Amino acid sequence: MRIIDLIIKKKRGEVLSREEINFFIDGYVSGDIPDYQISSLLMAIYFQGMNKQETTDLTMAMVDSGDKVDLSAIKGIKVDKHSTGGVADTATLIVGPLVAAAGGLVAKMSGRGLGHTGGTLDKLESIPGLNISQSMERFAEIVNTCGVSVIGQTGNLVPADKKLYALRDVTGTVDNVSLIAGSIMSKKLASGSDKIVLDVKMGSGAFMKDVHGAVELARMMVDIGTLAGKETIALVTDMNQPLGNAVGNALEAIEAIEILAGKHEGDLKVVSCLLASKMLVLGGIFPTEEKAMAKINQVIENGEALKRFGQMIEMQDGDSEVVNNTDLLPSAEKIIEIKAEADGFIQAMNTEDMGMVALLLGAGRTKKTDIVDPAVGYWLKKRIGDSVKKGDILADFYVNDEKNLDESIELFKKSIIIGNNPGKKINLIYDTIS
Amino acid sequence: MRIIDLIIKKKRGEVLSREEINFFIDGYVSGDIPDYQISSLLMAIYFQGMNKQETTDLTMAMVDSGDKVDLSAIKGIKVDKHSTGGVADTATLIVGPLVAAAGGLVAKMSGRGLGHTGGTLDKLESIPGLNISQSMERFAEIVNTCGVSVIGQTGNLVPADKKLYALRDVTGTVDNVSLIAGSIMSKKLASGSDKIVLDVKMGSGAFMKDVHGAVELARMMVDIGTLAGKETIALVTDMNQPLGNAVGNALEAIEAIEILAGKHEGDLKVVSCLLASKMLVLGGIFPTEEKAMAKINQVIENGEALKRFGQMIEMQDGDSEVVNNTDLLPSAEKIIEIKAEADGFIQAMNTEDMGMVALLLGAGRTKKTDIVDPAVGYWLKKRIGDSVKKGDILADFYVNDEKNLDESIELFKKSIIIGNNPGKKINLIYDTIS
Numbered sequence: 001m002r003i004i005d006l007i008i009k010k011k012r013g014e015v016l017s018r019e020e021i022n023f024f025i026d027g028y029v030s031g032d033i034p035d036y037q038i039s040s041l042l043m044a045i046y047f048q049g050m051n052k053q054e055t056t057d058l059t060m061a062m063v064d065s066g067d068k069v070d071l072s073a074i075k076g077i078k079v080d081k082h083s084t085g086g087v088a089d090t091a092t093l094i095v096g097p098l099v100a101a102a103g104g105l106v107a108k109m110s111g112r113g114l115g116h117t118g119g120t121l122d123k124l125e126s127i128p129g130l131n132i133s134q135s136m137e138r139f140a141e142i143v144n145t146c147g148v149s150v151i152g153q154t155g156n157l158v159p160a161d162k163k164l165y166a167l168r169d170v171t172g173t174v175d176n177v178s179l180i181a182g183s184i185m186s187k188k189l190a191s192g193s194d195k196i197v198l199d200v201k202m203g204s205g206a207f208m209k210d211v212h213g214a215v216e217l218a219r220m221m222v223d224i225g226t227l228a229g230k231e232t233i234a235l236v237t238d239m240n241q242p243l244g245n246a247v248g249n250a251l252e253a254i255e256a257i258e259i260l261a262g263k264h265e266g267d268l269k270v271v272s273c274l275l276a277s278k279m280l281v282l283g284g285i286f287p288t289e290e291k292a293m294a295k296i297n298q299v300i301e302n303g304e305a306l307k308r309f310g311q312m313i314e315m316q317d318g319d320s321e322v323v324n325n326t327d328l329l330p331s332a333e334k335i336i337e338i339k340a341e342a343d344g345f346i347q348a349m350n351t352e353d354m355g356m357v358a359l360l361l362g363a364g365r366t367k368k369t370d371i372v373d374p375a376v377g378y379w380l381k382k383r384i385g386d387s388v389k390k391g392d393i394l395a396d397f398y399v400n401d402e403k404n405l406d407e408s409i410e411l412f413k414k415s416i417i418i419g420n421n422p423g424k425k426i427n428l429i430y431d432t433i434s
Numbered sequence: 435m436r437i438i439d440l441i442i443k444k445k446r447g448e449v450l451s452r453e454e455i456n457f458f459i460d461g462y463v464s465g466d467i468p469d470y471q472i473s474s475l476l477m478a479i480y481f482q483g484m485n486k487q488e489t490t491d492l493t494m495a496m497v498d499s500g501d502k503v504d505l506s507a508i509k510g511i512k513v514d515k516h517s518t519g520g521v522a523d524t525a526t527l528i529v530g531p532l533v534a535a536a537g538g539l540v541a542k543m544s545g546r547g548l549g550h551t552g553g554t555l556d557k558l559e560s561i562p563g564l565n566i567s568q569s570m571e572r573f574a575e576i577v578n579t580c581g582v583s584v585i586g587q588t589g590n591l592v593p594a595d596k597k598l599y600a601l602r603d604v605t606g607t608v609d610n611v612s613l614i615a616g617s618i619m620s621k622k623l624a625s626g627s628d629k630i631v632l633d634v635k636m637g638s639g640a641f642m643k644d645v646h647g648a649v650e651l652a653r654m655m656v657d658i659g660t661l662a663g664k665e666t667i668a669l670v671t672d673m674n675q676p677l678g679n680a681v682g683n684a685l686e687a688i689e690a691i692e693i694l695a696g697k698h699e700g701d702l703k704v705v706s707c708l709l710a711s712k713m714l715v716l717g718g719i720f721p722t723e724e725k726a727m728a729k730i731n732q733v734i735e736n737g738e739a740l741k742r743f744g745q746m747i748e749m750q751d752g753d754s755e756v757v758n759n760t761d762l763l764p765s766a767e768k769i770i771e772i773k774a775e776a777d778g779f780i781q782a783m784n785t786e787d788m789g790m791v792a793l794l795l796g797a798g799r800t801k802k803t804d805i806v807d808p809a810v811g812y813w814l815k816k817r818i819g820d821s822v823k824k825g826d827i828l829a830d831f832y833v834n835d836e837k838n839l840d841e842s843i844e845l846f847k848k849s850i851i852i853g854n855n856p857g858k859k860i861n862l863i864y865d866t867i868s
Contacts, residue, residue: 035470036605040607047481172442
């Protein structure tokens with residue numbers, strides 16, 4: 001088999017066989033096939049696409065390129081949850097305790113990655129003392145005890161994805177549905193859970209800017225999971241504005257705690273509860289989403305969900321008192337009110353730029369070695385469709401380093417479109433694919 | 435400027451500016467931009483194409499990547515001729531002396547390259563003593579004296595093409611009209627002639643298998659030449675069968691000599707005379723092709739064309755007596771007659787495979803270090819449309835090394851399709867683009 005023949009085959013729009021896909025992934029990871037042939041193949045894949053079977057074969061070849069997590073020490077059906085990413089998406093911190101309190105199991109490993117705002121691990125690490133590096137034995141013990149644990153990835157999971165992603169990033173081949181689906185699903189399938197619930201984001205703050213693309217990606221990932229023998233369902237949800245109100249690591253932890261405590265409503269809570277209910281049904285804990293949702297409401301009201309979060313924090317060496325007193329979380333030196341400059345309605349937001357605002361304040365990282373400031377970010381006071389009067393507070397900025405403050409305020413104001421009418425109403429949930 | 439932005443721009447089907455094209459060619463040649471980004475860009479170019487201006491900018495950027503030949507020591511309008519390649523295309527050996535004898539100037543530099551059969555330089559080198567390595571001073575002196583010289587390329591011409599072609603060859607990005615046109619025209623523009631006549635081949639023995647593609651390539655090259663300020667015209671001619679009857683280096687030299695001597699007719703002569711007449715008009719020697727053609731016929735009849743060839747051979751240190759006695763050229767040990775196995779008509783030929791037959795006999799090279807046997811090859815006795823009877827000689831094989839003889843005979847017989855009717859008539863000249 002020669003890689004040049006596979007490049008030409010894909011260039012012509014033909015279908016690659018499992019053997020051919022294994023050949024190219026194995027050869028690339030081993031170093032036998034050079035970057036310049038793989039980048040050419042990736043660009044051909046971008047233009048010609050891959051069908052469901054090819055994408056599944058690609059995903060499995062990537063899974064097989066490295067270690068696989070063994071979660072058999074955790075007794076019961078483990079349901080993983082994954083979001084394709086966006087701004088103020090703190091759902092994991094809420095969903096984990098909800099599912100655990102309602103009787104399910106969440107044994108989640110997160111990657112670190114880059115982002116405008118921190119990832120789940122950064123949000124957790126804003127909690128004093130919390131350690132996301134746990135041994136596999138301790139991880140199993142935590143989940144077996146309190147039903148939920150979220151830790152950093154260990155082992156050499158999916159090296160093919162690391163190498164391919166690094167190449168895609170510099171060769172303009174990131175935005176292909178099969179390559180995105182393969183990248184996400186290979187990591188999900190390697191990390192040992194039994195079933196998977198996906199939250200595919202769509203909108204100005206998501207990778208997928210339209211419903212069509214998001215549904216296509218969701219369907220591809222559900223198909224891969226199914227073909228790989230792991231039941232998978234996907235929600236397609238909105239990312240045309242930040243999902244929660246808090247943007248920034250400790251702020252997002254606070255919002256998660258407030259939701260678990262029953263003190264805060266909004267889109268983030270709605271999406272988190274829906275994801276939790278799907279996970280509970282998939283995990284066999286409840287026969288219907290209605291029954292699962294009733295239980296979820298109960299564990300919020302009776303404080304069980306918040307207690308589970310505290311328990312997980314404590315077992316991961318953190319200060320569990322934060323669930324009762326969020327003042328224990330890092331706080332910024334200054335709070336600056338950002339006010340509306342005109343009357344009108346919030347018509348739209350450039351959510352990607354709103355993520356960039358948090359990055360400018362120090363909440364995210366552009367390279368792996370950047371240090372995240374857990375305290376900084378902003379708390380959004382208005383959402384799309386809200387009416388505003390000149391002088392109304394749009395957001396509170398939590399600031400330590402003022403270096404990029406002016407730039408961040410300017411970008412924030414530019415990102416929020418205020419018009420004379422309420423604008424187009426946007427959905428929160430677009431589709432469910434199972 | 436970042437190469438990743440150029441990749442994404444071209445991937446989206448946008449037009450690259452001259453500055454952007456210079457950036458990518460300069461960066462690639464200098465080693466600042468790695469192979470894996472260029473191969474990705476090349477694949478994007480394959481799918482999205484390049485317009486006339488982009489292709490010209492690419493060509494000029496490649497020309498500027500290395501040395502340029504200065505032919506100013508040769509007084510008069512130098513017209514270059516280039517064929518995109520095929521089997522039994524000995525036109526250069528005929529066209530050069532014809533144009534010179536009719537009053538024009540041909541100062542041609544050939545590259546070596548790989549091929550089923552040898553290139554122009556190999557055909558010339560089959561003439562005892564002939565030296566294709568001449569200094570630029572001597573080259574000018576030869577052209578100034580006898581009107582024609584063909585030598586090997588000197589200097590570091592178009593290093594960008596060498597590097598790009600090597601990458602295209604292993605990344606499935608050879609077959610794009612802009613990349614092909616840029617590769618050919620950059621070498622033509624760097625090698626110093628004032629005007630260019632192109633012979634774009636079409637058919638089973640050519641890179642372009644259909645008229646549409648060949649015309650597109652021809653038009654693109656004519657446009658590049660024109661935009662670069664060098665008048666260029668192109669013929670699109672047939673390569674559905676070997677152009678001449680001789681396939682192999684000394685055999686092709688013999689056929690060229692016989693045509694120049696007026697002793698041999700056929701497609702090769704027709705195409706060569708047409709090319710020569712175009713070159714003479716382009717060079718300003720004759721106002722019309724009719725007048726040029728009359729002169730061409732005259733210089734064949736009166737022996738002037740053959741004499742010029744002998745003069746060039748002598749000035750390049752070769753045995754000019756070969757033009758009067760082709761027995762002085764290398765001859766093979768054995769001549770084997772290949773006979774038809776059935777009655778019928780020659781309907782079609784797989785010309786690419788017929789080139790491979792000559793390669794198997796030792797007439798060509800698959801890697802640069804291969805040594806070509808000048809004596810071997812075959813002389814085709816039938817052409818498409820001819821009727822054959824079982825036992826008729828299809829070709830005489832000229833053989834030294836019998837190692838691949840059986841394989842070559844088998845491939846030859848498979849390459850000639852004999853049917854019950856004469857089949858579709860094929861054209862010799864498809865189009866002229868100016």
